[in-house]
Amino acid sequence: xxxxxxxxxxxxxxxxxxxxxxxxxxxxxxxxxxxxxxxxxxxxxxxxxxxxxxxxxxxxxxxxxxxxxxxxxxxxxxxxxxxxxxxxxxxxxxxxxxxxxxxxxxxxxxxxxxxxxxxxxxxxxxxxxxxxxxxxxxxxxxxxxxxx
Amino acid sequence: xxxxxxxxxxxxxxxxxxxxxxxxxxxxxxxxxxxxxxxxxxxxxxxxxxxxxxxxxxxxxxxxxxxxxxxxxxxxxxxxxxxxxxxxxxxxxxxxxxxxxxxxxxxxxxxxxxxxxxxxxxxxxxxxxxxxxxxxxxxxxxxxxxxxxxxxxxxxxxxxxxxxxxxxxxxxxxxxxxxxxxxxxxxxxxxxxxxxxxxxxxxxxxxxxxxxxxxxxxxxxxxxxxxxxxxxxxxxxxxxxxxxxxxxxxxxxxxxxxxxxxxxxxxxxxxxxxxxxxxxxxxxxxxxxxxxxxxxxxxxxxxxxxxxxxxxxxxxxxxxxxxxxxxxxxxxxxxxxxxxxxxxxxxxxxxxxxxxxxxxxxxxxxxxxxxxxxxxxxxxxxxxxxxxxxxxxxxxxxxxxxxxxxxxxxxxxxxxxxxxxxxxxxxxxxxxxxxxxxxxxxxxxxxxxxxxxxxxxxxxxxxxxxxxxxxxxxxxxxxxxxxxxxxxxxxxxxxxxxxxxxxxxxxxxxxxxxxxxxxxxxxxxxxxxxxxxxxxxxxxxxxxxxxxxxxxxxxxxxxxxxxxxxxxxxxxx
Numbered sequence: 001x002x003x004x005x006x007x008x009x010x011x012x013x014x015x016x017x018x019x020x021x022x023x024x025x026x027x028x029x030x031x032x033x034x035x036x037x038x039x040x041x042x043x044x045x046x047x048x049x050x051x052x053x054x055x056x057x058x059x060x061x062x063x064x065x066x067x068x069x070x071x072x073x074x075x076x077x078x079x080x081x082x083x084x085x086x087x088x089x090x091x092x093x094x095x096x097x098x099x100x101x102x103x104x105x106x107x108x109x110x111x112x113x114x115x116x117x118x119x120x121x122x123x124x125x126x127x128x129x130x131x132x133x134x135x136x137x138x139x140x141x142x143x144x145x146x147x148x
Numbered sequence: 149x150x151x152x153x154x155x156x157x158x159x160x161x162x163x164x165x166x167x168x169x170x171x172x173x174x175x176x177x178x179x180x181x182x183x184x185x186x187x188x189x190x191x192x193x194x195x196x197x198x199x200x201x202x203x204x205x206x207x208x209x210x211x212x213x214x215x216x217x218x219x220x221x222x223x224x225x226x227x228x229x230x231x232x233x234x235x236x237x238x239x240x241x242x243x244x245x246x247x248x249x250x251x252x253x254x255x256x257x258x259x260x261x262x263x264x265x266x267x268x269x270x271x272x273x274x275x276x277x278x279x280x281x282x283x284x285x286x287x288x289x290x291x292x293x294x295x296x297x298x299x300x301x302x303x304x305x306x307x308x309x310x311x312x313x314x315x316x317x318x319x320x321x322x323x324x325x326x327x328x329x330x331x332x333x334x335x336x337x338x339x340x341x342x343x344x345x346x347x348x349x350x351x352x353x354x355x356x357x358x359x360x361x362x363x364x365x366x367x368x369x370x371x372x373x374x375x376x377x378x379x380x381x382x383x384x385x386x387x388x389x390x391x392x393x394x395x396x397x398x399x400x401x402x403x404x405x406x407x408x409x410x411x412x413x414x415x416x417x418x419x420x421x422x423x424x425x426x427x428x429x430x431x432x433x434x435x436x437x438x439x440x441x442x443x444x445x446x447x448x449x450x451x452x453x454x455x456x457x458x459x460x461x462x463x464x465x466x467x468x469x470x471x472x473x474x475x476x477x478x479x480x481x482x483x484x485x486x487x488x489x490x491x492x493x494x495x496x497x498x499x500x501x502x503x504x505x506x507x508x509x510x511x512x513x514x515x516x517x518x519x520x521x522x523x524x525x526x527x528x529x530x531x532x533x534x535x536x537x538x539x540x541x542x543x544x545x546x547x548x549x550x551x552x553x554x555x556x557x558x559x560x561x562x563x564x565x566x567x568x569x570x571x572x573x574x575x576x577x578x579x580x581x582x583x584x585x586x587x588x589x590x591x592x593x594x595x596x597x598x599x600x601x602x603x604x605x606x607x608x609x610x611x612x613x614x615x616x617x618x619x620x621x622x623x624x625x626x627x628x629x630x631x632x633x634x635x636x637x638x639x640x641x642x643x644x645x646x647x648x649x650x651x652x653x654x655x656x657x658x659x660x661x662x663x664x665x666x667x668x669x670x671x672x673x674x675x676x677x678x679x680x681x682x683x684x685x686x687x688x689x690x691x692x693x694x695x696x697x698x699x700x701x702x703x704x705x706x707x708x709x710x711x712x713x714x715x716x717x718x719x720x721x
Contacts, residue, residue: 080397087571088600088661095600095661102598
């Protein structure tokens with residue numbers, strides 16, 4: 001995944017260079033039945049798949065639809081539930097949404113990555129006036145939580 | 149609307165036709181083509197059923213005999229004796245040979261088989277031929293596989309009384325994308341459309357997920373997440389997977405695999421019994437082929453017996469007063485195959501390590517495949533996992549049952565009891581990267597990345613004013629570049645003049661929902677918003693048969709003139 005230093009080029013490629021997915025791909029998985037317009041609109045979401053945290057972007061917690069202090073069990077359950085509806089094997093999409101959900105899950109289910117993410121996320125949010133005490137109280141759980 | 153009928157199909161052989169738009173889904177059948185045996189299964193509406201051939205067999209030998217004008221495979225053909233398969237007229241082990249070049253050690257090891265495998269050692273496809281009326285008649289692994297698949301298709305159509313088109317095939321974990329295109333090619337030749345290619349242990353994982361789901365429904369299971377280690381070793385390949393299962397969703401955590409199986413054990417043992425075996429068979433005369441057939445059958449039989457008895461007597465007359473006589477005990481057998489067993493251990497350990505789990509976290513250990521009966525394999529897995537093996541599956545049927553489940557799920561079949569409420573989230577078994585940083589591989593999509601996936605890495609030039617860069621894409625987990633599989637290559641041109649290390653070359657790889665790999669690359673100069681030249685989009689693999697010498701030719705022609713290095717500031721997450 002990308003660091004902030006080249007996120008610009010990243011987004012440029014994704015939003016301007018990549019053509020829409022062809023309507024039907026190879027034989028390995030279920031053929032995609034999506035229109036070009038649908039694919040293009042989803043592609044713009046895909047540029048969010050990274051650990052850069054622009055203020056306007058939704059947090060990884062929001063991607064999974066959970067609270068910041070969610071337990072590992074809650075993270076896993078939320079991920080599986082979303083996978084069931086978004087994975088291209090079950091939904092007619094090109095997988096961008098699932099990639100986004102999995103990226104959020106991969107970060108939040110790893111205690112170390114989650115800690116780093118929380119710190120960075122916290123620093124970005126604080127100028128906007130987020131409560132320090134509420135955050136620190138809830139964020140303590142990950143250290144003792146072994147996800148796997 | 150009329151124009152839409154005239155569309156050009158993709159040039160790639162991998163692209164199949166689109167699914168029919170019938171409102172009633174055709175349930176795809178599951179096929180497990182093993183190195184030595186194969187089987188077919190289908191979702192019957194309430195459960196998975198294995199199909200039987202006219203001789204009432206569920207497991208059929210994987211071979212094709214070229215006797216007269218019409219070749220006959222192990223589905224319809226009945227061998228009078230195992231020797232008949234070893235006369236040189238039958239081609240088998242095609243799964244070990246498909247998509248390999250003649251420099252591959254596996255191809256070289258296949259030279260001791262009764263049919264003809266000829267190599268020129270230049271990195272092209274080997275010459276394979278069957279003995280027909282005392283002549284070597286050439287064929288290809290794809291052709292042999294296609295003939296065999298046609299027989300399976302006829303068998304399935306007769307039993308199910310409907311045309312069969314869509315299939316889910318199981319494949320070894322270690323197969324490269326090029327090998328997958330060869331399998332798809334064989335299926336296309338047989339008139340079959342590949343809906344999914346499933347790594348064997350992930351098919352087993354799906355069956356396990358279904359069984360866990362049923363336990364929950366019957367209030368036997370807790371419904372919480374379960375970690376399973378799946379060890380699958382057949383005649384040709386050894387595959388390991390770690391899967392996390394809950395609520396019918398099987399998330400593959402890691403995969404590891406190698407071309408290692410019963411065939412290696414058999415050949416090791418044969419060489420132990422007849423140390424000069426390779427020089428003996430090299431002439432490939434009719435007499436040698438027959439005598440080697442005798443030794444092969446006797447050794448195979450001995451290995452099977454050693455699973456239940458401590459020692460076995462082997463007595464083979466090779467003619468001209470040459471005899472092989474030996475009492476082989478289990479300890480000696482295990483010593484002879486030490487290298488195979490050690491490799492199995494390392495695959496399991498690697499898979500556990502990649503999944504980031506400890507042995508204690510494993511809830512179930514699942515042992516499947518023909519080699520799971522070998523006592524030393526069982527002991528060895530037991531030593532690592534310290535756990536009784538999962539007993540809910542038939543070790544020889546687990547993979548094909550999983551493939552049939554996937555066939556039903558992928559065909560959109562619904563089961564009122566929720567037995568098909570399943571999802572497998574696959575990962576890449578091999579990393580995909582480009583040659584950079586001197587002569588090494590820099591992964592862009594590392595192994596065990598969840599699919600679909602999209603990743604990118606920034607590279608930069610190694611020479612001042614370097615105007616072009618060569619992107620050579622490889623797949624594989626080996627450190628040495630030449631040991632990995634070349635998928636394709638292309639050039640980025642028009643890099644603006646700049647000191648080395650300044651231009652940013654973005655290489656993005658995308659594996660989409662249908663497992664198609666596309667590589668995007670282009671150059672962006674620092675401070676600029678958009679690329680100065682159009683980006684490239686290349687579908688891989690693009691390289692056909694000659695991938696062995698192709699990489700060498702590129703290296704010879706260009707050396708390091710068009711090289712790239714990774715940008716060090718980039719942080720991998």
